[in-house]
Amino acid sequence: MPFLTLERDGAILTVTMNQPETRNALTGNTAVAEFVQLCADVRKDAGVKVVILTGAGPIFSSGGNVKDMRRFFDDALTPDLIREEYRQGIQQ
Numbered sequence: 375m376p377f378l379t380l381e382r383d384g385a386i387l388t389v390t391m392n393q394p395e396t397r398n399a400l401t402g403n404t405a406v407a408e409f410v411q412l413c414a415d416v417r418k419d420a421g422v423k424v425v426i427l428t429g430a431g432p433i434f435s436s437g438g439n440v441k442d443m444r445r446f447f448d449d450a451l452t453p454d455l456i457r458e459e460y461r462q463g464i465q466q
Contacts, residue, residue: 377405378412379430385423387416394431401438 381388389412391398391405400406416422429435 376408378408380412382422385421386426387422387424388426388428391427391429391435394429394433397433397436398429398431399436399438 375392377391377393379390379392381390391400393399393405416425
């Protein structure tokens with residue numbers, strides 16, 4: 375099941391984070407990759423003038439999934455590597 379669902383109404387694209395069981399957490403799933411692809415697709419589509427971002431369920435998004443963040447405690451992941459990973463994701 376995709377993390378993002380899309381609904382188009384003319385020039386308006388509504389994007390819903392659709393994993394309410396995890397409070398639409400942004401880690402431990404395909405969320406980041408889907409957001410990166412969505413941004414690339416929207417950039418190429420001149421017909422999209424407005425993007426509305428919402429979350430399914432009672433929570434917009436809990437942010438990062440704390441359970442998934444445990445991987446950052448791996449000794450091999452230095453602060454520089456973590457920072458670089460986030461930078462690459464943000465700049466896409």
